[in-house]
Amino acid sequence: NYVWTQNGIIAKDSLFYPFEERGLQFGDGIYEVIRIYQGNYDLLEAHIDRLYRSAEAIRLQVPFNKETLIASLQKLAEKNAVETDAKLYLQITRGSAPREHTFPNVPSNLYAYIEQSARPAAQLQQGVRTILTEDIRWDLCYIKSLNLLPNILAKQTAKEKGAYEAIFHKNGQVTEGSSSNVFIVKDNVLYTHPAAQNILHGCVRNRVLNLAAESALEIQETTFSTQQLLAADEVFITSTTSEVMPVIEVDGNCIRNGKPGVITRKLQLAYEKVSEIQETA
Numbered sequence: 220n221y222v223w224t225q226n227g228i229i230a231k232d233s234l235f236y237p238f239e240e241r242g243l244q245f246g247d248g249i250y251e252v253i254r255i256y257q258g259n260y261d262l263l264e265a266h267i268d269r270l271y272r273s274a275e276a277i278r279l280q281v282p283f284n285k286e287t288l289i290a291s292l293q294k295l296a297e298k299n300a301v302e303t304d305a306k307l308y309l310q311i312t313r314g315s316a317p318r319e320h321t322f323p324n325v326p327s328n329l330y331a332y333i334e335q336s337a338r339p340a341a342q343l344q345q346g347v348r349t350i351l352t353e354d355i356r357w358d359l360c361y362i363k364s365l366n367l368l369p370n371i372l373a374k375q376t377a378k379e380k381g382a383y384e385a386i387f388h389k390n391g392q393v394t395e396g397s398s399s400n401v402f403i404v405k406d407n408v409l410y411t412h413p414a415a416q417n418i419l420h421g422c423v424r425n426r427v428l429n430l431a432a433e434s435a436l437e438i439q440e441t442t443f444s445t446q447q448l449l450a451a452d453e454v455f456i457t458s459t460t461s462e463v464m465p466v467i468e469v470d471g472n473c474i475r476n477g478k479p480g481v482i483t484r485k486l487q488l489a490y491e492k493v494s495e496i497q498e499t500a
């Protein structure tokens with residue numbers, strides 16, 4: 220099992236960092252999670268483009284250009300002989316240096332590794348429960364930064380309440396999930412929060428919007444309230460690992476009849492088709 224770093228591909232067990240590392244001490248870095256279906260990266264370019272946007276936003280140097288980065292990730296997948304459903308985790312931090320808030324003059328630290336990851340087949344079929352929670356995060360959530368404390372706390376609370384995801388709301392408006400984007404369907408119109416600075420611009424979100432447009436569904440990229448969420452005909456969340464995941468309950472309230480909606484199913488199938496997902500369940 221191998222990991223790719225700025226110094227090349229090495230055995231996973233041989234990667235160590237000094238304790239004075241910007242990611243460890245400050246969360247001073249960015250990351251991506253990329254899906255692998257049957258050994259092939261999905262939405263690879265979209266993730267890499269977002270990585271560069273995140274890097275630019277925090278004035279972090281990505282140690283490679285896009286072509287080299289993509290070629291190296293392909294090499295890593297080959298080296299690990301990935302043939303199943305898996306995911307890649309990649310992070311870049313501002314490097315290892317004595318602890319001081321201002322930027323050090325050292326190279327960035329990059330690592331990427333691949334691990335097996337089955338699709339959440341049962342949940343995709345049945346739908347999942349969610350809870351609502353206050354969005355206490357900062358204004359720049361479009362940056363996929365390592366600072367995930369509010370997301371972690373929200374997801375843990377969801378888990379303790381038997382829910383799959385926590386849905387954030389700010390001033391009564393739904394923003395996104397703790398690790399997903401949120402969509403509702405009302406009267407055959409698809410709503411999702413606009414790709415503003417206060418949410419992550421999900422790669423799956425974007426693909427789903429394209430699929431919805433292709434199927435001539437009316438789309439409104441506008442904010443919607445928690446009341447609108449509860450009164451929706453259908454609700455679903457999207458993410459790299461959750462795909463198009465039906466939501467059947469919010470804070471103990473069933474969404475309509477408590478079953479995945481028809482439009483959700485259509486988008487789910489369209490997503491599986493365009494991602495060339497093989498039935499593995």
Ligand code: PLP
Binds near residue numbers: 458
């Ligand atoms: N929003 C947040 C906060 C996330 O952490 C994620 C992904 O983990 C998403 C949305 C979905 O993004 P993507 O579709 O690119 O996986």
